Amino acid sequence: MRSPMAIGQLAALGSARGRFETWTPARGSEIIADHIALEGPALPILHAMQEAFGYVPQDAVPMIAEALNLSRAEVHGTVTFYHDFRHEPAGKHVVKVCVAEACQAAGANETSAKVAKALNVGFGETRPDGQVTLEPIYCLGLCACSPSAMVDGRLIGRLDDDAIEEIAAEVRQ
Ligand code: FES
Numbered sequence: 001m002r003s004p005m006a007i008g009q010l011a012a013l014g015s016a017r018g019r020f021e022t023w024t025p026a027r028g029s030e031i032i033a034d035h036i037a038l039e040g041p042a043l044p045i046l047h048a049m050q051e052a053f054g055y056v057p058q059d060a061v062p063m064i065a066e067a068l069n070l071s072r073a074e075v076h077g078t079v080t081f082y083h084d085f086r087h088e089p090a091g092k093h094v095v096k097v098c099v100a101e102a103c104q105a106a107g108a109n110e111t112s113a114k115v116a117k118a119l120n121v122g123f124g125e126t127r128p129d130g131q132v133t134l135e136p137i138y139c140l141g142l143c144a145c146s147p148s149a150m151v152d153g154r155l156i157g158r159l160d161d162d163a164i165e166e167i168a169a170e171v172r173q
Pocket of ligand 1: 140
């Protein structure tokens with residue numbers, strides 16, 4: 001059994017590395033193997049890659065192509081077609097602010113600007129310290145509580161100044 005100190009050390013190590021795993025071809029192969037039996041496995045594999053590493057590593061493309069008997073261009077085309085897929089590593093935290101219609105009507109433009117200012121990063125960018133990536137998103141299904149956002153996969157409705165402050169505090173950790 002681990003001592004409390006060992007558990008604390010492990011937690012510290014985990015947070016230093018961030019939320020995402022470091023890309024390795026071995027882990028990439030494992031992800032491909034886990035999803036290859038699915039019908040239409042390309043998208044599930046790409047999503048699983050992004051879930052694990054925070055982006056779709058360039059080196060994963062030829063591996064996926066070979067496993068699925070596709071050309072590299074076909075896999076690359078899929079990655080670039082869907083705006084959800086990142087080509088660069090994400091920050092430790094990923095904040096997405098909804099900029100679709102219902103949220104716009106609830107002031108998403110102003111809210112987005114406040115979030116960008118509070119996090120000190122532009123949309124589509126990762127802060128130089130690697131703490132946070134800020135992205136727009138088009139409807140989170142939370143229109144009734146707009147304006148809405150998502151922080152590390154967690155939905156946040158009624159994004160007001162207090163909520164923005166909380167997000168800023170969260171990404172400092
Ligand atoms: S438009 Fe923003 S959650 Fe639907």
